[in-house]
Amino acid sequence: MNSHSAVSSEAPVSRSVFGAPCWVSLATGDLSAAEKFYSAVLGWEWRTGKLGEQYRFASVGGVPVAGVAAVEFMQPKAFAWTPYFATADADQTVARSQERGGTTAVGPLSFPPGRAALLADRDGAVFGIWEGELVADWEEWRRAAPVFVELHTRDAFDAAIFYAEVLGWASEIKGCCEVHYENEKVVLRSRGDTVAHIHSGAVDSARDPAMRPRWQIHFAVDDVQACVEAALAHGGSLVRLEPDLDQAILSDPDGARFLVNGRAHFVDQR
Structure with missing residues (x-):
């Protein structure tokens, strides 16, 4: 950890789970509409934090689980959910990404009590990094609203190498994420939890831009059908329902x- 982010010794910090997903954030064109939609669909409650009125924190049972940022002047298709991975040093992580063919969209920028950057891997999949104090204890965050992230990309092995080198996966550093290959996919584990999958697929030729290399965010819910009905009733849409998997892909009013x-x-599936 460098001196850019001063954190208390008692606060959970990014270096404690470096390389693992530690937050998810949504870019939206209408903050009020997003709050109403996700409250109805996922039961989230909202508050404003240190980042100002244009960034709202969603919580479940008092535990922060996600953030929503109001962003102006964006193309409609740019509104999306983005996973953030914990890092001990944002500057070094950005440098490693650039050295390996990744691109930097934003940052690193200071957002007390930490620093963040928005990056894209070699195939254009967007992800964020976070250095500093975590919004919530990592274990509490995982239990309050279990979040799982999944990358569909051109070559899972190539992507895994990129992220391993950038985020320190499978390194010799104590506490790093473990990487395995199981059931034809790359599996990432942190503290014994499966926190991400990477799949290979014919994404380069996909006509739908949303199906090209991208990180997808999964939320665990008690009733998938109830979420579908709430989404449809509040301006969202159903992209695909997969009853056999007890899963649905939804789109919010902005198309995220x-x-x-x-x-x-x-x-069971993780």
């Missing part, structure tokens, strides 16, 4: 896609 999974099936 996310997945909801039945809680029991979600835990």
Whole structure:
């Protein structure tokens, strides 16, 4: 950790789970509409924090689980959910990404009590990094609203190498994320939890831009069908329903896609 982010010794910090997803954030064109939509679909409550009125924190049972930022002058298709990965040093992580063919969209910028950057990997999949104090204890965050992230990309092995080198996966540093290959996908684990998958696929030729290399966010819910009905009633849409997987891909009023999974099936499949 460098001196850019002063944090208390008692606060959970990014270096404690470096390389693992530690936050998810949504860019939206209408903050009020997003709050109403996700309250109805996922039961979230809202508050304003240190980042001002244009960034709202969603919580479940008092535990912060996600952030929503109001962003103006964006193309409609740019509104999306983005996973943030914990890092001990944002500057070094950005440098490693650039050295390996990644691109930097924003940052690193200071957002007390930490620093953040928005990057894209070699195939254009967008992800964020966070250095500093975590919004919530990592274990509490994972339990309050289980979040799972999944990358569909051209070559899972190539992507895994990129992220391993950039984020320190499977390194010799104590506490790093473990990387395995299981059931034809790359599996990332942190503290024994499966926190991400990377799949290979024919994404380069996909006609739908949303199906090109991108990180997808999964939320565990008690009732998938109820989430679908709430989404449709509040200006969202159903992209695909997969009853066998107890899963649905939904789109919010801005077109940002996310997945909801039945809680029991979600835990089993991870």
